[in-house]
Amino acid sequence: MTSDSGDHAGLRLRGVGKELGGRSIVADLDLTVARGELVCLLGPSGCGKTTTLRMIAGFLVPDTGVVEIDGVDVTGVRPERRPTAMVFQNYALWPHMSVFDNVAFGLKVRKVAKAEIAERVEEMLELVNLSHHIRSRPGRISGGEQQRVALARALVQRPAVLLLDEPLSNLDAKLRVRVREDIREIQQRLGITTVVVTHDQDEALSMADRIAVMNDGRIEQVSSPTELYRWPATRFVGSFVGVLNTWSGTLEPDVAVLGDGTRVPLDTPAASAAGSDTEIGVRPEDVVLGRNGAAADVARVVPRGHFAEVVLTLGESTVRAYVSGEAPPAPGERVCVRFRRAIAHADGRLVR
Amino acid sequence: MAVRWVRSALGAVAVLALATFVLGPLLWLAAHAFATSWTFPNLLPDGWTLHWWEEVFADAQLFSSVRLSLAFALTTIVVSSVLCLPAAYAFGRFDFPGRRTLLIGLFATNAFPKTGLFVSLAALFYAFDLMTTFTGVVIVHVLGTVVFMTWIPAAAFAAVPRSLEEAARDAGAGPARVFRSVTLPMALPGILVAVIMSFLASFDEAQGTYLVGAPVFYTMPTEMYSLVLNYPRQVAAVFSILLSIPSVALLLLVRRHIMGGQLAEGFQIR
Numbered sequence: 330m331t332s333d334s335g336d337h338a339g340l341r342l343r344g345v346g347k348e349l350g351g352r353s354i355v356a357d358l359d360l361t362v363a364r365g366e367l368v369c370l371l372g373p374s375g376c377g378k379t380t381t382l383r384m385i386a387g388f389l390v391p392d393t394g395v396v397e398i399d400g401v402d403v404t405g406v407r408p409e410r411r412p413t414a415m416v417f418q419n420y421a422l423w424p425h426m427s428v429f430d431n432v433a434f435g436l437k438v439r440k441v442a443k444a445e446i447a448e449r450v451e452e453m454l455e456l457v458n459l460s461h462h463i464r465s466r467p468g469r470i471s472g473g474e475q476q477r478v479a480l481a482r483a484l485v486q487r488p489a490v491l492l493l494d495e496p497l498s499n500l501d502a503k504l505r506v507r508v509r510e511d512i513r514e515i516q517q518r519l520g521i522t523t524v525v526v527t528h529d530q531d532e533a534l535s536m537a538d539r540i541a542v543m544n545d546g547r548i549e550q551v552s553s554p555t556e557l558y559r560w561p562a563t564r565f566v567g568s569f570v571g572v573l574n575t576w577s578g579t580l581e582p583d584v585a586v587l588g589d590g591t592r593v594p595l596d597t598p599a600a601s602a603a604g605s606d607t608e609i610g611v612r613p614e615d616v617v618l619g620r621n622g623a624a625a626d627v628a629r630v631v632p633r634g635h636f637a638e639v640v641l642t643l644g645e646s647t648v649r650a651y652v653s654g655e656a657p658p659a660p661g662e663r664v665c666v667r668f669r670r671a672i673a674h675a676d677g678r679l680v681r
Numbered sequence: 682m683a684v685r686w687v688r689s690a691l692g693a694v695a696v697l698a699l700a701t702f703v704l705g706p707l708l709w710l711a712a713h714a715f716a717t718s719w720t721f722p723n724l725l726p727d728g729w730t731l732h733w734w735e736e737v738f739a740d741a742q743l744f745s746s747v748r749l750s751l752a753f754a755l756t757t758i759v760v761s762s763v764l765c766l767p768a769a770y771a772f773g774r775f776d777f778p779g780r781r782t783l784l785i786g787l788f789a790t791n792a793f794p795k796t797g798l799f800v801s802l803a804a805l806f807y808a809f810d811l812m813t814t815f816t817g818v819v820i821v822h823v824l825g826t827v828v829f830m831t832w833i834p835a836a837a838f839a840a841v842p843r844s845l846e847e848a849a850r851d852a853g854a855g856p857a858r859v860f861r862s863v864t865l866p867m868a869l870p871g872i873l874v875a876v877i878m879s880f881l882a883s884f885d886e887a888q889g890t891y892l893v894g895a896p897v898f899y900t901m902p903t904e905m906y907s908l909v910l911n912y913p914r915q916v917a918a919v920f921s922i923l924l925s926i927p928s929v930a931l932l933l934l935v936r937r938h939i940m941g942g943q944l945a946e947g948f949q950i951r
Contacts, residue, residue: 421848435852
C-alpha cells in the first residue's frame with residue numbers, strides 16, 4: 330500500500346478535535362509522523378491518546394481537522410478502506426479461527442489468490458516466530474504468542490501505517506521487555522510508519538523515535554526520548570516522564586536557590602530563571618553527594634539493585650538521589666549535596 | 682476430617698436426591714412401557730411384555746403424527762429464525778428508544794394463561810380463516826418461541842466483543858462481511874440453544890395445536906391426549922418414550938457445539 334508520492338509525511342494530523350458525550354476528548358491536535366518513523370503517544374489514562382489512535386484507524390470520525398496518510402486525506406474514509414492496520418489492546422483475535430485464518434482474513438477479504446495468501450501468511454508467521462502454531466486456535470497459545478499473531482495479522486496487510494494500542498499491557502514484566510524489542514526490530518526492518526499508544530514511559534522511551542506526550546486532549550511535547558527526558562518542555566512532561574525533584578525557587582547560572590533559601594551549587598551552568606511561578610527540577614541521578622555543597626541529612630536508603638535510592642532532607646524539603654558505584658551513605662549521616670544539572674519551568678514552560 | 686466426611690455425605694445425599702427426582706420418573710416410565718401390569722403394593726411389575734409397543738406401532742395414526750410434528754417443528758424454527766434473529770441482533774447491538782419496553786413486551790404471550798390467549802386467538806383465526814390450517818398451527822407454535830428466539834440470541838450478539846468486529850473492519854471487511862465472518866459464528870452457540878429450545882417447544886405444543894389444528898392436524902402431543910384417555914397407562918408410557926427420542930437425539934447432536942466453549946477462547950475481555 331505504499332504510494333510513490335515523494336515527500337509526504339507517513340501520517341499527518343492537522344487540527345484534529347473530537348468530542349464524546351459532550352466532553353472534549355481531543356482538541357486541536359497536530360502531529361506529523363515521518364515515513365518509517367515510530368512515534369509513541371504517551372500520557373495518563375483519559376488523556377485522549379486512544380481516541381486519537383481510533384481516529385487514525387477510522388473507528389472515530391474527528392469533529393474538526395484532517396487526517397492524512399501518505400499525503401492523502403482519509404478523514405472521512407471508513408476503517409475497512411484505510412491503509413492502516415491496528416494491533417488491539419486485547420489482541421482481538423477471532424477465537425473461532427485458527428492462527429492461519431486469523432492472519433489470512435484480511436487477504437481473503439481482499440480476494441488475494443490462495444497461493445499468495447498461504448505464502449504471505451507463512452512468511453509473516455515466520456517473521457514473528459510462530460510457524461509451529463499455524464494450525465492452533467488463539468485460545469490455545471500464550472498471551473505473548475497471541476500478541477505476535479495480532480502483530481502478524483496487522484503486518485500481513487502491508488499497511489501504510491501500523492497502529493498499536495497499549496500493545497504490551499497484557500504481558501508480564503519480563504516478556505514485555507522482550508516483546509517491545511521484537512516489535513521495534515520488526516518495525517525497523519520493515520521500515521513501517523508506526524504509532525504506539527502507551528501509558529508506560531519505559532515502553533515509550535525504549536521503543537520510540539519520537540514521543541508525543543499527551544495531557545488533557547493536547548500534545549504537550551513531541552521530542553526524541555533523550556530530549557524529552559533532558560528538556561521536558563512543560564512541568565507536566567517533567568513530572569510524568571521519569572522522576573523529578575521539584576522546588577519552587579530560582580536558578581542562577583551556578584547555583585539553585587530553593588524556596589526555603591537553601592543554596593545548592595550547580596556543576597553545569599543553567600539559564601537564569603526567576604519569577605514568582607518558577608519551579609526548579611532536578612533528576613535524582615543529577616543529585617551528587619560529595620565533600621562540598623549544601624548540607625543534607627540522609628533519611629532513608631533504598632537499595633534498587635545496580636544503584637541505591639537515597640532520600641535526603643535538604644533544608645525543609647525532601648530530595649531523592651540515585652547513587653551508584655561506591656557504598657551509599659548510611660541513614661542519619663550528614664552529607665553535602667550538589668546538582669549536576671538543573672532545569673526550570675516558569676509559568677509551566679521550560680526556561681532554556 | 683469429620684467436617685470433610687460430613688460434607689461428602691451431604692454431597693452424596695444431594696446427588697441421590699437429584700438423581701431420584703430426575704431419573705425416578707423416567708425409570709418409572711421405562712418400566713411401565715414394558716410391564717404387563719404394575720399394581721400398587723408390588724415393588725416390581727407383575728410381568729414383562731412388548732405388547733404395548735406392538736399396539737402403538739400398529740396404530741396408523743402414529744407415523745403420520747410423527748411426520749406432522751417434525752414438519753411443524755422445522756417450519757416453526759425457520760419462520761421464527763427469520764422473524765426473530767434480526768430483531769435479536771437489533772436488541773443486542775443497538776440502543777433505540779423503547780428498547781427495554783419492547784424486550785419486556787415480548788414476554789406478553791407468556792404472561793397470560795395460554796388457554797385464554799388461544800381463545801382470543803381462535804376468534805381472530807376464524808375471522809382470517811386460519812382455523813384447521815397448517816399456517817394457523819405454525820403461527821401458534823411460532824408465538825410460543827418468540828421469547829427465547831429473541832432473548833437468547835440477543836444476549837449472544839451482545840456478548841460478541843466489539844473489538845473483534847472492529848478488528849475485522851480494520852482488516853478490510855465491510856459490515857456485511859464482518860457479520861458473516863465474525864459476529865454470526867461467534868453468536869452461533871447461543872442461537873443454536875434458542876433453535877433447540879424452539880424445536881422442543883414446538884414439538885411439545887399441545888393445547889394450541891389441539892384447539893387450532895384438530896381434527897385435521899394431529900401431532901404427537903395431541904395424539905397423546907387421546908391415547909392417555911382411551912388406552913391403558915402402558916401405552917402412554919410407550920408414547921412418551923417415543924416422543925422424547927427426537928429431543929434427546931437433538932440434544933446429543935448439538936451438545937458438543939454448545940459445550941465446546943468456543944466463546945471463551947482466544948480473547949481476553951477487559
